[in-house]
Amino acid sequence: MSPELTDEQLEKHREAGEILAEVREAAADRVEVGASHLEVAEFAENRIRELGAEPAFPVNISIDEEAAHATPTPDDEATFGEEMINLDIGVHVDGWLADTAVTVDLSGHADLAEAPGEALEAAIEVVEPGVETGEIGAEIESVIDGYGYNPVVNLTGHGLGHWEQHTEPNVPNRAVEQGIELEVGDVVAIEPFATDGGGKVTEGAHEEIYSLEREASVRDRGARQALEQIVEEFKTLPFARRWLETSRAEMALRRLEQKNVVHGYPVLQEDEGCLVSQREHTVIVTEDGCEVTTRAG
Ligand code: CO
Numbered sequence: 001m002s003p004e005l006t007d008e009q010l011e012k013h014r015e016a017g018e019i020l021a022e023v024r025e026a027a028a029d030r031v032e033v034g035a036s037h038l039e040v041a042e043f044a045e046n047r048i049r050e051l052g053a054e055p056a057f058p059v060n061i062s063i064d065e066e067a068a069h070a071t072p073t074p075d076d077e078a079t080f081g082e083e084m085i086n087l088d089i090g091v092h093v094d095g096w097l098a099d100t101a102v103t104v105d106l107s108g109h110a111d112l113a114e115a116p117g118e119a120l121e122a123a124i125e126v127v128e129p130g131v132e133t134g135e136i137g138a139e140i141e142s143v144i145d146g147y148g149y150n151p152v153v154n155l156t157g158h159g160l161g162h163w164e165q166h167t168e169p170n171v172p173n174r175a176v177e178q179g180i181e182l183e184v185g186d187v188v189a190i191e192p193f194a195t196d197g198g199g200k201v202t203e204g205a206h207e208e209i210y211s212l213e214r215e216a217s218v219r220d221r222g223a224r225q226a227l228e229q230i231v232e233e234f235k236t237l238p239f240a241r242r243w244l245e246t247s248r249a250e251m252a253l254r255r256l257e258q259k260n261v262v263h264g265y266p267v268l269q270e271d272e273g274c275l276v277s278q279r280e281h282t283v284i285v286t287e288d289g290c291e292v293t294t295r296a297g
Contacts, residue, residue, distance in 0.1 A: 005185055010284060011245075012096035013160075013187055017282055017293025019051045019130030020091040020098045025296050027059070027087055035080050038072040038242075040087075048091050055098045057165055058209050058240035062267075064107070066278045067193055067201045069151060069265040070170030071208045074242035074249070076248050082106050083259035084113065086278040088191075092237065095163040099189040100294040101280035109196075110186065111147055116192040116279040119143035119151070123171075123190050125288040128282055137172035140192045142220060143172075150199030151257040152276065157190040160282060163235050168184030186285040196275030206229055210253060211238040216261050234281065238265065 003006050007011075027044040041059040048055050058071040063083050072078070086268040089102035105113035136157075144151045157171030172188050182188065215231060225246045230239060241249050255261040270276050277291035283290040 005187070007278050009096055012093040013098060013284060014293050015052055015109050016056075016091040016093045016096055016098035018297070019048060019053045019205050020089060022051070022053065023047050023091070024087065024102055024294070026088055027089065028102050028104050030107070031080055031085050031087070033080055033082060033102070033106055034235060036076075037078045038076040041072050044087075044089055051130070053091045053093050055255070056092040056099065058243065059240040060086070060088035062086040062088070062276065062278070065197070065270040065272055065274045065276060066267055066268060066279070068154060068268045069209050070206075070242050072242065072268045073208060080106060082108070084109060084275045086275060086276065088278065088280065091291045092113060092163075095235070097160040097165060098282045098293050099160060099280060100282065101191060103277040103279045105277070107117070107275065112149060112194060112196060112275055113277045115147040115149050115194040116277050117142050118143065119192040120190060120279040120281060123192065123279065124283060124290065124292060125156070127285060128288065129238045129285060130255035131182050132179030133169050133182070134176040135172045136190065138175035141174040145196045147194065149194045149196055152193035152195055152199055152201055152270070154200050155191070155193050157188060157280070160187045160189055165237060176181065182285045184285055184287055185276065187282065189280055189282045191278060191280035193276055193278045195270050195274055195276045197270035197276070201268040201270055201276075203270050206267050208241050209238050209259065209265045210241070210257070210262045211265075212236055213260055213263050216259060218255065218259065220252070220255050222246045222248035222252040223255040227256060231263065262286075
């Protein structure tokens with residue numbers, strides 16, 4: 001499993017994590033009733049760039065039953081209400097990644113918001129060389145279960161590769177029989193989700209986040225412009241429609257999607273009326289445990 005990263009590459013993971021921890025805290029501070037989704041997302045993405053890195057994917061802002069893959073539209077006017085809000089943010093330094101998430105609860109469900117945080121700490125406790133991902137999942141499940149909620153079982157933590165946001169191994173949010181053993185040097189994002197719903201998210205209709213599937217020549221001018229920017233700037237990392245410079249981004253994306261050049265990520269959600277909370281840290285497995293790269297300093 002272990003990709004055998006050099007010290008310099010690990011240092012870039014750490015740098016990404018340090019920037020990300022600062023941005024997560026600052027972004028979470030801006031989430032309040034009446035604040036704009038688009039302003040919070042752009043604040044975080046711009047702050048990452050000011051600090052000398054790049055967003056690894058669009059800031060995900062998930063509200064209430066939403067769990068992942070929601071990000072503001074280019075002209076989004078939505079504001080926060082008395083809701084449960086998850087911010088999932090990523091940073092990369094030369095393609096080396098850090099991934100983190102936090103729940104800001106404005107809905108009055110403090111215990112649900114807290115459950116994945118405690119689950120994440122329990123999971124981090126057991127990470128060491130030789131631990132199986134199933135044991136990490138068992139810790140997560142048991143803490144969330146203790147709160148009387150369900151873990152979201154069809155979302156998982158994941159390895160972080162070079163320019164790749166989701167690589168092996170998956171880190172389940174429940175006990176599973178067969179896991180993968182972690183090794184020294186593995187870089188893994190652990191992300192427990194808790195819900196008062198059934199614990200399985202499904203795909204909604206809306207897409208705002210995409211990533212490159214394959215390179216191909218396209219005739220349409222807008223689509224070609226978009227593809228040039230994607231290949232040059234985002235490579236294989238996810239991007240938002242609002243990040244595209246072409247004035248006809250929606251049409252361009254539709255064409256690229258039809259040709260399987262890019263694929264969209266539909267918003268993932270629990271049933272309506274349910275709430276989902278989330279916490280996430282990135283860790284590097286060390287000889288005697290792990291180092292959390294996204295811990296606030
Ligand atoms: Co993640």
